Structures are given as structure tokens and as C-alpha cells.
Amino acid sequence: MAEQVTRELRGVGIGLGVAQGPVARMAEPLPAPSDAASTLSADEEKARVTDAVAAVARELEQRGAQAGGAAQDVLEAQAMMAEDPSLADEVDARLAQGKTGEYAVFDAFASFRDQLTAMGGYLGERAADLDDVAQRVIARLRGVAAPGVPDPGHPFVLVAKDLAPADTALLDLDKVLALVTTEGGPTSHTAILAREKSIVAVVGTVEAKGLRDGQTVIVDAAAGVVTTDPTPDELERAQNRAAARAAAATAPVTDGALADGTPVPLLVNLGNADAAAEAVELGAEGVGLFRTEFLFLSANQAPTVEQQREAYTKLLAAFPGKKVVVRVLDAGADKPLPFLNDAHEENPALGLRGLRALRASEDILREQLTALAEADAATGADLWVMAPMVSTVEETQYFVDIARDYGVKTAGVMVEVPSSALLADRILEHADFASIGTNDLTQYTLAADRLLGSVATFQDPWHPAVLRLIREVGDAGRATGKPVGICGEAAADPLLAVVLVGLGATSLSMAPTALADVRATLLEHTLEGAREIAQAALAADSAASARTAAQEAASTRKKETQP
Structure with missing residues (x-):
């Protein structure tokens, strides 16, 4: 009998979980419709398309209502997209040329998708959603099932290129043991979903394209590895790890801290x-x-001061005596608002967004600060307020001064662009604190749109260039005695959380479901150890080698400290 050969496929793990089971692959997209002339009249084709679009929109709304939360918002936005009048006009124009309903939808939606992709930013993210809507409408017109999550009749490891919001919203977590995607990075939609729902996941696993339906795999998020055709011993070890992690999850909740007692407050986004x-x-x-x-x-x-005050009061009342960091409106050209700034910009990620947009419409900022101050006065939480997308010392002074005018006791800034990281020592002379948004900081450091799949491999906060900038802010925080928090997706990566603390972060904020893994991992390392692990990552040349160096350094430290 031939010896069983195991093989490791590498990607980016989300969390510390491990799972095993048979593969079930996501169905491939429907083939593109042909450009053959329709045998029906334009009116008949229009009636078919109208019915199909309406059916898909109602289905998306129904899925959203079932899912609730953030997923409901995404799916309702998709339903609105499906019935967008401009898109309907584009479809009608193609039907008038004698095209079939399938081809008219395919071509019109593709045209819109290309426009959104070119815009980048928030709108660029909607391009993938538009593709999903088009597939669903075409499937309805053809009378076939829309491509989606398979149902092999037993629990399985889902392998996909990536997942659409409509698919992720209603994943049956009793059947989906783990997720493996061939595309996407640590800040992709699938990665964020996996953290929110505590799903074992490894994303960006390019070689997973070769996995077969029914093939047994171990998905090890902690190592970022998918093991194919594992041996019985490997399966048993993985099962034991999963059982130990499940037992640890029931342990009493404690405040975040390192092994030497150094406190690291664990907050939520x-x-x-x-x-x-x-x-x-x-x-x-x-x-x-x-x-x-x-x-x-x-x-x-814009919502009224009263509407805002009600929402902020509800939030602050849930955290009596605890720190609550509120970011003022982070919108603008990449998330256009008709009452803020909806002017077209060639490169919205570098345009009038964040604090820049608020300064251009200062009344919105002033109303927001008024509502926050009133909510603070009515509750017992410790309110901190910060400005997004701050890039200069002058912007820092502007925001801190105006926040003080409204009685905000603790005013800070987000560090999301390299300029603010490099000037952190001067910025923290004015701001009470800094909070690092690792998603945008990575995007701007590596010139890679965080929402663009084609450059997802660059969107990795483990990159030494990003870590160096974080160290600059950490050093500035120590020098000025000011807190430095992390509120990007990086904080939810347990090992990277240790590195961030080693670089000078004094608190970490993440999705609520990531708290347990990060809390457990911090307790394995001292502050001295965290700094050594951070130095190992900084000495690397790439994101992948930084992650590997940190894993090796962490393993070495554990062995040295074990009795």
C-alpha cells in the first residue's frame, strides 16, 4: 500500500481555531450568456427581467431579516442595488437592441461593476456585491439555482474563491466546520465575518484551488495552514487542540494582561x-x-443633535465607568453623503474624507460634538473622542481645540496615514491619545487599496514597513506618556496582538468574538517577551517572513519559560 502523503497549503489564519473535515467546494459562477438575439419581444424580455430582479431583491431582504445585524444592512443595500433605476435603464437599453434578458443583465451589471471598481474605496467594495446580484438574477432567468454554499448533507469545510455577503449572512455554522478561501487577505469581508462568528478560517490560500470535494483536510488558523490528507495521528492532535480550546473558552473572563501582570485593556469595535x-x-x-x-x-x-444624542447615550450607558472611544464621522468621497461631500473625485481614497470632509462642513462636526457632550453629561462612562484620517499636526490642533470648546475632556486622533505616524511625537504633544487604524495605515503604506482583491496580498499589517510605523507611534506614546491604542483588524490576530504590545500599544480593540483568543495569547508572554517577538518581526523583509519570525520567536520564548 502506498504511504499516505500529507501536504501543507499556506494562507493567512484568522484566530487560533483548528477544525477538520471533508471539503465541499463552492459552485463555480454561471457561464456568461451568449450575445445571441432574443426570440422574444423587448417587452416580453423586460417583463421577465423585472420579475427576476424583484424576486432576487425580495430574497436578499428576506435573508437580511433572518440574519439581522450588520449582515442585514449589507443585504438590504444589495436589494436596493438590484432595483437601482439607472441600472434598469441600462438593461432596458440593451433589451431594446434585441438582446436576451440574461445577456442584458450580464452586460449592464458588468458595466456598472467596472465603474465601481475604478472608483475604488467604499464604492469599489460594492463591485463584488453587484456581481453576486447579477448572478442571482441570471440564475432566476434561467430557472436554475444560483451559485452558492453547497449542501452535501453533512458537516464540511467550505472552500471558495471568496464569499459574497448573501452567502456569508446565513451560513449554517452547524454544518460549516471551517472556511478556506483562495483569495482575500486579513481584512477581507470573509476574514471579518470569520472573526465576528468565530469561524475557523484560512484565507488567501492560493493552492486551495486544487482541493477536491470530499478530500479530508485540517484547517489550522493559528498556523495559517491547511493540511491535506492528514494522518490519523495528525487528526487526533488537531481534535485534542480543538477540545482544549473549547474548554478554555469556558474559563472565567479576566481583564487583558500579559504573563507578568502588565495590563493590556481589551476593548471592542x-x-x-x-x-x-x-x-x-x-x-x-x-x-x-x-x-x-x-x-x-x-x-x-444629517441626523439631528437629538437623534445623535439618543444613540450615543444608549452606547455610553452600556459601559458605566469604562472607556468608550467614539470616532466622529468618517465619511466623504469614498462614502459619499449628499449633505457632506458627493463631488466626484478621481482617487477618493486620497480625497476629501475623514476630518478633511468635516472641516469643509464644520456644522456637522459641531453638531456631533454637541450631541456627544450631552450624552457624556447624562451617563457615567469615560468618553474619549477621536478624529479620523488626521495627517498633520495642524489638523490635530484644530480637532483638539474644537473638541475642547464643546467640553470633550479626552480628545485624540486616529493614526491611519504614514505622515501622522512619522509625526506622532509632535501630534501627541497636542492630542490626549492616538489610536492606530491598521487597515488604512497598511493601505496607505503599501499603496494597495484595502478593498481591491487584485492587491489583497499587499494588504497585510504584518508587513515590516507597517510595523515600523506602529513602533514610531508606540515610542512617541512612551515619550509623551500618552496612550496608544490599536483599533484595526490587526488587533484581532492573537500573535500580532502580542507584537503590537511589544511595539508600544497600550490597549487593543477588536471584534467581540476575538477577545478570548487574544486574552489567552497575551497571558503566554511577558512584556520583555513581547518586545523580543516584535523585534524578530521587525527584522524580516516581508509580511510572511515577519509572521514566521514572530511564530518562531514566540515558540522559543515559551520553551525557555516552561518549567
Whole structure:
């Protein structure tokens, strides 16, 4: 009998989980319709398309209602996209030329998708959503099932190029043992979903294209490895690890700290106050990033001071005596708002966004600060307020001064662009604190749009260039005695969390479901050890080698400290 050969496929692991099971591959996209002339009249084709689009929109809304939360917002946006009047006009124009409904939808949606992709930023992210809607409409027109999550009738490891929001929203977590994607990075939609739902996942696993349906694999997120055709011993070890991790998850929740007792407060990133109760239950010591955009992005006009005050009061009341960091509106050209800035820009990621947009519409900033100050006065939380996309010392002074005018006691800035990282010592002479947004900092450091799949491999916060900039901010924080937090997706990576603390981060903020893994990993290392692991990562030449160097350094430290 031939000896069984195991093989390791490498990607980016999300969290510390490990799972095993048979592969089930996501169905391939439907083939493109042919450009053959329709045998029906334009009116008949239009009726078919109208019915199909309406059916898909209602299905998306229904899925959203079932899923709730952030997934509902995404799916309702997709439903609106499906019925966009401009898109309908484009489809109708093609039908008038004698095209079939399938081809008209395919071609019109592709044209819109290309326009969104070219815009980049928030709108660029919607391009993949548009593809998903088009596939669903075409499937409806053909009378076939839309490509989606398979159902082999047993638990499975889902392997896909990437996942669309409509598929991720209703994943049956009793059946999906783990996720493996061939595309995407640590900040991709799938990675964020995996963290939110505590799904074992390895993303960006290019070689996973060769996995077969039914093939047994071990998905090791901690190592970022997918092991194919594992031996019985490997399967047993993985099962034991999974059982030990499940047992650890039931341990009493404690505050974040290193093995030597150095406190590292573990905070959460929230998009609305409704998730506060769950975050507290999972051990959140406060909020490191409250995104206020949810109040603005679905509105045609800015919410009133009263509406904002109500939302902020609800949030602050959920965290009595705890730190709550609120980011003022982070919108602008990449998330255009008609009442803020909807002017077309060739490169919106480098345009009038964040604090720049708020300065251009200062009344919105002043109203937001008014509402925050009133909510602070009515509750017992420790409110900190920060400005997004700060790039200069002068912008820092501007925001801190105006925040002080409204009675904000603790005013800080987000470090998301290299200029603010390099000037952190001067910025922290004025700001009370800095919070590093690793997603955008990575994007701007490596000139790689964080929402563009074609450059996803560059969007990795493990890159030594990004780590060096974080060290600059950490050093500045120590020199000035000011706190430096992390609120990007990087903080949810347990080993990277150790590195960030070694670089000078004094608190970490993440999705609530990431708290347990990060808390457990921090307890394995002292501050001295964290600094050594960080130095090993800094000495590397690439993101992949930095991650490997940190893993090796962490392993060595563990062996040295074990009795």
C-alpha cells in the first residue's frame, strides 16, 4: 500500500481555531450568456427581467431579516442595488437592441461593476456585491439555482474563491466546520465575518484551488495552514487542540494582561449600540472604536443633535465607568453623503474624507460634538473622542481645540496615514491619545487599496514597513506618556496582538468574538517577551517572513519559560 502523503497549503489564519473535515467546494459562477438575439419581444424580455430582479431583491431582504445585524444592512443595500433605476435603464437599453434578458443583465451589471471598481474605496467594495446580484438574477432567468454554499448533507469545510455577503449572512455554522478561501487577505469581508462568528478560517490560500470535494483536510488558523490528507495521528492532535480550546473558552473572563501582570485593556469595535450587551458578556473592558457612520450613511440629511444624542447615550450607558472611544464621522468621497461631500473625485481614497470632509462642513462636526457632550453629561462612562484620517499636526490642533470648546475632556486622533505616524511625537504633544487604524495605515503604506482583491496580498499589517510605523507611534506614546491604542483588524490576530504590545500599544480593540483568543495569547508572554517577538518581526523583509519570525520567536520564548 502506498504511504499516505500529507501536504501543507499556506494562507493567512484568522484566530487560533483548528477544525477538520471533508471539503465541499463552492459552485463555480454561471457561464456568461451568449450575445445571441432574443426570440422574444423587448417587452416580453423586460417583463421577465423585472420579475427576476424583484424576486432576487425580495430574497436578499428576506435573508437580511433572518440574519439581522450588520449582515442585514449589507443585504438590504444589495436589494436596493438590484432595483437601482439607472441600472434598469441600462438593461432596458440593451433589451431594446434585441438582446436576451440574461445577456442584458450580464452586460449592464458588468458595466456598472467596472465603474465601481475604478472608483475604488467604499464604492469599489460594492463591485463584488453587484456581481453576486447579477448572478442571482441570471440564475432566476434561467430557472436554475444560483451559485452558492453547497449542501452535501453533512458537516464540511467550505472552500471558495471568496464569499459574497448573501452567502456569508446565513451560513449554517452547524454544518460549516471551517472556511478556506483562495483569495482575500486579513481584512477581507470573509476574514471579518470569520472573526465576528468565530469561524475557523484560512484565507488567501492560493493552492486551495486544487482541493477536491470530499478530500479530508485540517484547517489550522493559528498556523495559517491547511493540511491535506492528514494522518490519523495528525487528526487526533488537531481534535485534542480543538477540545482544549473549547474548554478554555469556558474559563472565567479576566481583564487583558500579559504573563507578568502588565495590563493590556481589551476593548471592542462597535458599529451600533445594539451589540454592546454581547460585548460586555464576552469580557470587553470598554470600547476602542465606536463608528458613528451608521447614523449617517443611510440618511439623505444629517441626523439631528437629538437623534445623535439618543444613540450615543444608549452606547455610553452600556459601559458605566469604562472607556468608550467614539470616532466622529468618517465619511466623504469614498462614502459619499449628499449633505457632506458627493463631488466626484478621481482617487477618493486620497480625497476629501475623514476630518478633511468635516472641516469643509464644520456644522456637522459641531453638531456631533454637541450631541456627544450631552450624552457624556447624562451617563457615567469615560468618553474619549477621536478624529479620523488626521495627517498633520495642524489638523490635530484644530480637532483638539474644537473638541475642547464643546467640553470633550479626552480628545485624540486616529493614526491611519504614514505622515501622522512619522509625526506622532509632535501630534501627541497636542492630542490626549492616538489610536492606530491598521487597515488604512497598511493601505496607505503599501499603496494597495484595502478593498481591491487584485492587491489583497499587499494588504497585510504584518508587513515590516507597517510595523515600523506602529513602533514610531508606540515610542512617541512612551515619550509623551500618552496612550496608544490599536483599533484595526490587526488587533484581532492573537500573535500580532502580542507584537503590537511589544511595539508600544497600550490597549487593543477588536471584534467581540476575538477577545478570548487574544486574552489567552497575551497571558503566554511577558512584556520583555513581547518586545523580543516584535523585534524578530521587525527584522524580516516581508509580511510572511515577519509572521514566521514572530511564530518562531514566540515558540522559543515559551520553551525557555516552561518549567
